Each structure stands twice: as structure tokens, then as C-alpha cells.
Amino acid sequence: MKLAVIGTGYVGLVTGVALSEIGHTVTCIDVDPDKVNTLNQGIPTIYEPGLEELMKRNMAENRLFFTSKHQDGLAGADVIYIAVGTPQRPDGSANLDYVEQAAQDIAANITHDVIVVIKSTVPVGTNLHIKNIMNSYTKNEHHVKIASNPEFLREGSAVKDTFHGDRIVIGTEDQETADTLATINQPFDMPILKTDIASAEMIKYASNAFLATKISFINEITNICDALGADVEKVAEGMGKDHRIGPDFLKAGIGYGGSCFPKDTNALVQIAGNNHHVFNLLKSVIEVNNNQQILLLEKIQKRFGSLNGIQIIALIINILRHKLEKIYHQFLELLYVWRFKFNSICRSYEILEPI
Template sequence: MRIAIAGTGYVGLVTGVCLAEKGHNVVCVDTDENKIAWLNLGRSPVFEEGVEELIAKNRDRLTFTTDYRAAYKNSEVTIIAVGTPEKKDGSANLSYVFQAAIQIAKSIERDTVIVIKSTVPIGTGDKIAKIVNDNLCHRVNAEVTANPEFLSQGTAVKNTLNASRIVVGVESEEAERVLREVYRGFDQEMILTDRKSAEMIKYASNDFLALKISYINEIANLCELVDANINDVAYGMGLDPRIGGSFLQAGIGYGGSCFPKDTKALHWLANFHDYEIKTIKAAIEVNENQKLKLIKKSQKYYDSFYGLNVAVLGLTFKPNTDDLRDAPSLQNIPILLDDGAHVKAFDPIGEPNYRKVFPTEVEYCESIEETITDADICFIFTEWGVIKQFDVSKFAQLMKNPIVLDGRNCYDLNQMKGQGVVYESIGRRTIVGKAAHAEFLHPGKLVRGSVVYTHKRAMEV
């Protein structure tokens, strides 16, 4: 089929290369000329495993352009995959979606099925249907459908080609027929419903996962107080098939392009209808507090960061992506800088994007070793594989004061015993190595002797 896609962000680009892989002729449209030029060179503007390989493999079926009129003119299916960023009030900004709908309506010269893949509030499909009908320039039929995506950054290509389900919201048999043809090469079950229900499935799914993360983080915080181990608790919970083990990894909160804005958007939508989803409101509040968990832990060791060398490992919101949206580092590093810290940071992929935010304020390093050398404290914000596989004995060898605050539980507690390191993670007991205590006889630290005097679970090993 001839398919046009509006938008070459994570969703649009991944959708485009995957549909081309399944044999469709795909043209991807974007207003950013630099991005299109980059794509026409076979380079992906986002770091996502498998995208560049699929671009190269399917060049005969895949094109990139800024000419939306030519792209939409004779497309059998036109997919809207533009961004829906968060407004200041928490609602979704639909201006890009509406703009794309108008451009499509004015360009199409044949019957077309318009597919909304962008994450949009429930009822947006009805608004787009009206916009399209009001702006048609030719006597054609344009069916508007909802087809939300469920990809995860870092594994987006795999999630698309091997989706857990394909959700389609249609209002006519013809639209159903066309979308069945689009996904004919996919093995996954197609969930057929109406537009509004399809839109709700997307929000309900994302917000439930966000709620699950906030819940396990709340349990982790309580584990620290009652001397329980969150790893064991989460494992025991996850064995119950009604619960499952996914999204039960305790840490310093969720980030990224979906969960933060989708929880706020659904919360706003409910309020608009004079209703409050209390669980979603709580998930948002818990997540915002959780992002500062390590800063709060650090106050047990230093009254101020002024003049301290602070090491930061991981800048992106999750591993295997260069995306910084709502990454905990964006909230924590400004606090460190404002308090007078000298911040050295390492991230295997995210550094170029982070330099756009902090071009000179942060010292960027090429390795973990360089980052932690002479550091007074180390924060871990992202569970990159290179960080999880790091030789932990080097913390004591290279740091001035080996205090490691791990927001992603990268290391096994037994692994940290005897390393001469103060090691605090999320929902687990604090490890204080015997060799570490002599380094903490500084009046600016709240560490005395060989035991951290914070709560009963700090222990000497």
C-alpha cells in the first residue's frame, strides 16, 4: 500500500521503517529540512537500535520529504504521528495534530484512511474528523481512525514488529478493511473497537504502568524504614501472574516522552469533566518526589555541595536512548550546580543532547573512571549496561570520599560488601565498608566512625 506518515520523531520514524520492512511503500514527512536531509543520507536523527539498518534495507520503499502535498496527494493511508507535548496546565498540546490534519485534508486527491497514531485525548478523533471534512479541497472520502502505538524507547523497532497487540479504532467497515490490509504482514492480534475506546486504551495502558512504577517506589521507600529488601519483595510479587514482574523495578521515578505527559493529560481530562482519578494524581505526586530521592539521601553526608566534586553517572531517562525528556538528571543537576558543586558527568549516548541544556556548566567525561576520580560523592541516575558492569572496587580506589548513591539499584548488595564504599540504593539497606569510615571524619559530613548514623538499617560490613 501507499502510506504517508506525518512526523519523523520516535513514533513516526519507527512506524515508517517497520511498515516499509513489511512491504509497504512509505513516505515520511517532516517540516525540519535538516532532519529530512539527515534521513536521506541514511542517518537517524534519534538514537534507536535498528532504525538505520531498516532505512538502508528498505530504501527502495522508503522516502523522506518536506513536500507534504506530494506525499499526501495519492496516499491510500495517511498516518499522523506528530508530537503532543504537554502544556503548562498539564493538558496535551494538539496544535501539531490539527495542523497535520488540515494539511492532509487540503492535499488528498483520492479516498484515504487517516490514522491517528499520536497519543491524543479521548475524543480527539471526532475533532479531527470535523477538521478534515471542513478542509477537503477535492470530492473524496477521508475516514479518520485511531491506531495508538505501544512502543518503548530503546526497543521501539522490536516493539513495533513484534507488538503485544494492535489496537484499531474505526467507525466504518471500509476503514477496518484498509487497516487490516496495512497490518496483514503482522502476526499480532488486532483489537477492533471504536475511536474513543482505542484512544482510552492508550492512556489507560500508559497510566497504569506509571502507577505501577510509583507504587513499587512507595513500597521501596517503606522497605527502607522497616528493614525489608525491595528486590525480594518485587520478585515475590511478580511471580503472581495477576501482577507480573514488569515495571516493578524500584528507582528514582519514571521519565521519558510518554508517562509524564500522559498521566498529566489524563488527570487534566478527568478534571475537565469534573472528575478526579485519585490513583493517577497520586502516581504523579509520588514520581515527582521520587526524582529527588538521592538528593535527600545525600543530605545525611553533606550539609552543602559547595566546593564539592560531584560525579553523575547517567543522564538520559533510561538506557539505550538519547532522550532526556523528564530525565531525573534534569531536576537533580541544577540543584547541585545551584549549591556550588563541580559536576562531572558521564553518559555513553546522552552527552550531546545534554550539552544543549548545559553547554559549559557541567564537565563531561569519556569514562566512568574519569568521572569519579577525586569525587566527594557519586550519583547514579541511569542504569546503562556499562555502569552496571563497572568494577565497583574502583569507587574506593578513585573517589576522594567513596559515597555512592544509586538511584537504579545497579549493584547487588553482596557485591558492594567489603569494597570500602558507602553504598545507598532504593529500598535496600545501606552498605558501609570497613575501609570507608576513615575517610568521613570531616565536620561537613554527617558520617561518624564506621556507621552511618541515619537509621537502623545502615550497617558496617
């Protein structure tokens, strides 16, 4: 089947490469010509184990293409995936500008009926909103069917997660579209859950919120353990042996960061609020997470007596920055929070040459 993917960020690139690996012909489209230029040389713009090899192989076998021109990339595509960013707005809600733009790009360039699949994480109701945008642009000249296919990969194990994930969720308005998408995904050999569109959209937010809840829960337990002299790692191990709880996402630390949990938990609080529900549990999860970063600083303060004159130095080695982008950004976020909260002398140093 001929597919197109709009957006070659983390999700779009890995999705495009994986779909070509299971036999589809895929054209990935991005508005950033530099990114497309790099990708066309067979160089991935993110570091993910196994990605470069898959990318090179499928490009060489003429199943994987990159372009910055929507018209070229969308020509003849039966199914078009949208994988553009949905960053957080200042009020915590999801910014849908990029998804709306992608919908307009599709509407302006299709010449036949298509299925549009939204992979981006979007609030419930967005798929239908996007379908309406496309229909109003195409004036119903071409029939557009819409589907929600949320992504569950983690940065750092994106290829592994894509080929060996726990499930594929497909939310559609009709059985025929669900069957077409199930056929496309069948070679992944993963359980496929077919739902209505709203449920698929919600599964993504609910999953991230639940994982974030586990993390805030264990961080709260840590704080009590610290006061009582108990070992939180042993506590988590003991809890995780109960299969109803499970061992994953019980690592205590400085709270969750990364590109998804903070924005998606905030967005779900907003989504609930827009529907007259105060999501108290999730609000507490977020509050615990924000406090956790401050608690670490308080521990340092306790150890050194006062923070006056203390320099907290972040040695970020460039080669690691490329490979461990997530940890790098998390650390910078932490320094940012500390600077404002304590006005202490926190300086980050960057070593520009690998050592």
C-alpha cells in the first residue's frame, strides 16, 4: 500500500521507517528542508538504536522517500499519517496549530479519496474537527475518512517499541477503515484494539496520565521512606512483584520529564475541565512532580547547610548530548526550575568537544 507521513520528528520518522520495513511504500514529508536534506542522505535526524540501518535499507530498496513538498509526497497515497507536534500552550492545553496546518496541506494537495490517520497526541474531538477542516477545504470533492492511531513509543527505545509494543490502537468511524488500517499494521504482529475515535484519543492521554501517576506515587512513598529510614528501592521491588501492580514505572527520582508526560498530563486536566470535571487526582500528580525537583534541592541544602556560594555545575559532554538528548533536556529543565526557585548560583557548563 502507498502511504505518506506528514512530519518527520520522533514519531513521524520512526513510523515512516517502520511502515516501509514491513513492506509499504512510504513518503515522509517535512516542512523543514534541512531535515529532509539530511534524511535524503540516509542520516537520521534523531538517535535511536537500529533506526539508521532500517532507514538505509528501505531507502536502497526504494520503499522509503523524503520530501519537503506536500504535493509530491501526497501524490497517489492511499493513507496519510499526521505526526506533527502538539506542544503545550501557556494555559496547559494542546496547541493544534500544526495539526490543523497539516490538514490544510492534505486538503490542498489530494487528488483522490484518502484515509487520514492522526498519530499525533490530540484531545478528544480533534479527529472530527480535523475531518471537518479537510472537508470544508476540499468541498467534499474527495472523500476523506479519518482515523485515530495514537503512538506509544518511548524516546530511546522507539524502534523496539514500534516493532514489539504491547498494542496498536485504531479508532475509526466505520468498520471498513478499521479493517484497512488493521491490514496495514498486520505485519507488526501485535494485538490490535479497534475502537471508536473518541476512545482511541482518550486511551493515549489516559495511558500517559496513569504512568505519570505511578511515578508520582512512588516519589511520595520515597519521601515517607526517607523520613522513616525505609529503602524505597526495596519497597518498589516488593510492590512490583504483585502482578496487579507490576514493576515498571516505579523508579523514584526527581519526577517525570521528557517531551510527553508534562504536556499530556496538563492537557488532560484541561480536557477534563472543559467538560466540567475537576481531575483532582491528576492535578495532585502534577503538583507532586513539580515539588519533587525542589525536594532534591532541599536535600542538597540540608547536606551543605546553605546554598550561598555553592555552584551546581552541569558537565554536559557533547557526544552524550546527541545520544542522550532526553536526559540533557531534563537536566536543563531542572536547572531552570532551581534558578528561579532559589536564586542560587546555578550555572551550567557545556563542554563543546567530546573528551
